[in-house]
Amino acid sequence: xxxxxxxxxxxxxxxxxxxxxxxxxxxxxxxxxxxxxxxxxxxxxxxxxxxxxxxxxxxxxxxxxxxxxxxxxxxxxxxxxxxxxxxxxxxxxxxxxxxxxxxxxxxxxxxxx
Amino acid sequence: xxxxxxxxxxxxxxxxxxxxxxxxxxxxxxxxxxxxxxxxxxxxxxxxxxxxxxxxxxxxxxxxxxxxxxxxxxxxxxxxxxxxxxxxxxxxxxxxxxxxxxxxxxxxxxxxxxx
Numbered sequence: 001x002x003x004x005x006x007x008x009x010x011x012x013x014x015x016x017x018x019x020x021x022x023x024x025x026x027x028x029x030x031x032x033x034x035x036x037x038x039x040x041x042x043x044x045x046x047x048x049x050x051x052x053x054x055x056x057x058x059x060x061x062x063x064x065x066x067x068x069x070x071x072x073x074x075x076x077x078x079x080x081x082x083x084x085x086x087x088x089x090x091x092x093x094x095x096x097x098x099x100x101x102x103x104x105x106x107x108x109x110x111x112x113x
Numbered sequence: 114x115x116x117x118x119x120x121x122x123x124x125x126x127x128x129x130x131x132x133x134x135x136x137x138x139x140x141x142x143x144x145x146x147x148x149x150x151x152x153x154x155x156x157x158x159x160x161x162x163x164x165x166x167x168x169x170x171x172x173x174x175x176x177x178x179x180x181x182x183x184x185x186x187x188x189x190x191x192x193x194x195x196x197x198x199x200x201x202x203x204x205x206x207x208x209x210x211x212x213x214x215x216x217x218x219x220x221x222x223x224x225x226x227x228x
Binding site: 034103104 | 144146169204206208210212213214215217218219220221222
């Protein structure tokens with residue numbers, strides 16, 4: 001079945017540092033890929049998404065590129081802020097499952113001033 | 114526009130009691146999802162509905178859990194009887210269609226503690 005693996009946290013960074021969170025997936029066919037973010041005490045919200053190979057999703061300075069050859073969708077941000085402290089979830093929606101999401105385990109990111 | 118609304122935001126109950134969690138999806142959304150989040154198991158899909166009909170309830174842990182969607186603007190997740198291992202944050206999410214690239218919109222969650 002479909003699965004998503006992302007790096008375990010917590011990831012602790014200083015403000016303005018570069019952030020990378022690795023995400024790889026297993027799915028049949030061509031899934032859509034997502035990054036959701038969960039701020040403390042809140043529900044998940046979409047950060048960015050990509051629907052086909054080589055697509056780049058971007059939002060709020062974050063980027064991720066859909067790499068079919070490596071089945072990856074790594075999240076990057078060039079200069080993090082304290083306000084980026086959150087839990088980040090990689091997810092996929094496979095064609096066989098319609099819009100049902102399969103989530104990775106989440107990566108907690110803590111940015112210190 | 115209002116997002117997904119969940120109530121209550123926090124619930125503390127004693128083992129054996131019935132718990133009912135409520136969700137109002139975004140107006141016009143045809144799909145509704147119930148998730149459970151715990152430290153041990155992460156984010157799990159419990160059940161989802163399309164046009165008020167349950168489509169996949171394979172994630173419902175056991176018969177103590179039940180979910181209903183009597184109309185397009187309301188869903189409930191019921192636990193009876195509740196157990197301490199049910200303590201978790203329960204999220205409701207809705208989405209416009211069944212297309213694979215659709216964004217799911219999450220509510221703020223209900224934090225349940227069963228003593």
